[in-house]
Amino acid sequence: MSTRRLEAFTDGVFAIAATLLILDVHERGGGSLGHQLGHAWPSYLAYAVSFVSIAIAWANHHTMLELVRGADRTFLLLHGIFLMLIAFIPFPTRLIAEHVRGPGLGAAAIAYGITLTATAVLFNAIWFYAAHGRRLLREDCDPRTVSGITRSYLPGPWIYLGTTLLALWSPVASVLLFAAITLFWAFESSLFGRSG
Amino acid sequence: MSTRRLEAFTDGVFAIAATLLILDVHERGGGSLGHQLGHAWPSYLAYAVSFVSIAIAWANHHTMLELVRGADRTFLLLHGIFLMLIAFIPFPTRLIAEHVRGPGLGAAAIAYGITLTATAVLFNAIWFYAAHGRRLLREDCDPRTVSGITRSYLPGPWIYLGTTLLALWSPVASVLLFAAITLFWAFESSLFGRSG
Amino acid sequence: MSTRRLEAFTDGVFAIAATLLILDVHERGGGSLGHQLGHAWPSYLAYAVSFVSIAIAWANHHTMLELVRGADRTFLLLHGIFLMLIAFIPFPTRLIAEHVRGPGLGAAAIAYGITLTATAVLFNAIWFYAAHGRRLLREDCDPRTVSGITRSYLPGPWIYLGTTLLALWSPVASVLLFAAITLFWAFESSLFGRSG
C-alpha cells in the first residue's frame, strides 16, 4: 500500500489540530479589552508553543515518511494512535493557558507532558517498526541516514518524560522548559538541519 | 470520473471529524484540576474509541477505493450520505462521555449505535454498488479479493446493530462492547491483515 | 496557473464547512436524554440537508473544474467569494434548527435562502467567466457539453430566490421546499446523471 493517502490523512489531522488551537485563545480577567488582552499572554504563549510543536512533529514526520516505501496495517494502526495523540494536544494546551496563575498548573503541566511524551513514544514506535530489519524502508536508504535518525529520535520521550516529572517539583519550571525545548528544536533543526 | 478528488474530500471529512472529537473532551466534576482530570476518564476513552473507529473506517475505505477505477453520480451520492454519517460521530460520542454515570447512558448508547450501524450499512452499500457486476471495479481485480472483501464487510452492520440493541438491556455492557469491537478490529486487521 | 492547488483549497473548505455542521447539533428541551434527542429532530434534518447541499455543490464544482484548463486572478477572486458563501452555510443552518418551532423561523429561512441564492449566483458567475468565449476552458471541450452545463446551472439562483421569497408567506413551506429541492437534486443527478 502506497503512503500517498496516509500522507493526506496525516497532513489533515496535523493542520486541523494546529488550527483548532485558536479556539481556546480568549480574553481573560476584567477591565478594558486592552487590559484583558494583555492579561491573556499565557494563552498566546501556549498557542505558539503548541502550534510550533505540532509543526515540528509534522516536519519530522515528513522527513521520516520520505524514507518509507509503503505502509502495512500495523504501520497504519501505529499512525492511528499517533494521530489520536497529536489531535489531543489542544486539550492540555488549554488547561495550561487557563491554570497558569492558579493551583491547577501542576496537573495541567502533567497532562501536557504525558500527551507529548506519549506522542514521542509513538513517533519512535512508528520509526522502529518501519526501520527494524529495514521492513518498510526504501531500497536506496543510506544506512548512516537511518542510524542517524534513530539516534536523533531516541532522546525525545526521555526529555519529555523528565520535563513532565519536573512538574511534581515545580510546575512553572516544567512549563518554561517545555517552551524552551520547543524553541530549541525549532532553531536547532533549522540552523543545523541534520537531525531529522 | 476519476476518484482522485473524491479521495481528497473524503480524507478531509475523515480527518476533520476525528480531530473535532477533542472539542468535546472537558474537565468534569468539582475539586482540584487533578481530581477533575481523573474524573474525566470516560471522555478520554470515548475520544479514543471514536478516533480509532474513524481511523479504521478510513483505512478500510482506502483499501476499497484502491479496487475502484472510477466514480459515477450514484457512487458520489452514496459517499455523500456515508460521509454525513462519519461526520455525525462526534455528537453521540459526546453524549456517551457526558452521560456515562447518569440515567441517559441508554439513550446515548443507542444514538451512538444507530450512527455506527448506519455507517456500516452505507459502507456496504458503496461496496455492493461498485462490485455488483464489477460495475466500477478495476479490470485487474482478483475475483477472490472481491468476494473476500464482501464477506469481511457483511457482518459489520449486524454486529453494530446487535450491540446497539444490547443497550436496551444493559447500556454499560453495550458501551463496553463497542470499545471491545474497536479494539479487536484495530488489532485483528493489523495482526492478521487480510480482512480488508 | 494550474487548478491543482485551487482544488486542494476548495476541497478543504467544502470538507470543513460540511463537517463543522455537527458542532451545531445539540440535545433540545427538557426531560430525559431520550426525550431531548427525539425533540432535536429538526437539528438532524437541518444537518442532513445542509451536508448534502454542500456535497452536491462540491460534486458540481468537481464536474465544472474538469472542463477548465487553468485559473487567472479573476477566477480565483470569484472562487474566494464562492467559498466564503459555502463556509457561511453552517450559520443559517443553525438558525433554522434553533428557531424551527418559534416565531424566528421566517428570518432564519430568509437568511438560509439568501446564502444559498448567493452561492448559486457565484457558481454561475464562475462558470460564465470561464466559459465566456471559452476563456478558461480546455481545448477539447464538446460545445454541447458546455451549453448543456450552462442550461443546467441557470435555474439554480431563481429556484433558490423563489424558495427564499416563499418564507415571507409561509416559513414552514419554504423550509420544506429547501429540503425537497436538495433531495430532488441528490437523486436526480444520481438517477439521470447527465445534468452536471
Next chain:
Amino acid sequence: MSTRRLEAFTDGVFAIAATLLILDVHERGGGSLGHQLGHAWPSYLAYAVSFVSIAIAWANHHTMLELVRGADRTFLLLHGIFLMLIAFIPFPTRLIAEHVRGPGLGAAAIAYGITLTATAVLFNAIWFYAAHGRRLLREDCDPRTVSGITRSYLPGPWIYLGTTLLALWSPVASVLLFAAITLFWAFESSLFGRSG
C-alpha cells in the same frame, strides 16, 4: 525536499483558518431574530474581510511557491511561524465584531493590525529567504519576475503597520481602512493581475 507536502499542510491551515471564522458569527442584541440578524452586520463584514484576506494571502503564497524549487529546514520554520499567524486571524476578527460599537474597538483594531502586520512581515521573510542569492528559486525564474514580486511584497507590512497605528487616533477609521485595503487588493490583483 520537495514542496508538495508543504503545500498540503499550508493549504490545510489556510482552508481551516478561513472556515473556522464562521464559528464567531452570531446573532447580536435583543428583539426578534430578524432584528438580531440585522444588528449583527459587523460580524458578517468582519467575516468577509478576514475570509478574503486569508484567500488573498493563500493566492499570493500559491504564486510564490510556484517559483520555489524546494524547501530546507529554515524555510519550513519560517512557514511554521507564518501559518501560526494565519491561524491566529480568527481571534482578533472576533474581537472586532464583538467590540465594534463599544470602547474596546481600539484594542481590537490594534490586535487585528498587529496580527496582519506580523503576517505580512513573515510573508516577506519567507520570500527574501528563498530569493536571496536565488537560494531556493527554480533555475528558470525570470529575474524581472523575481524583482517585481519583491517590489510588490515590500509595502505590505508598512501599509498594515500604518493602518494599525491609525487605531490610536481613530479605531473606526482604522477598521474601515483594513476593509478598504482588502477590497482594493482583491480587485487590483484580479483586474490588473500582475502584482503577485
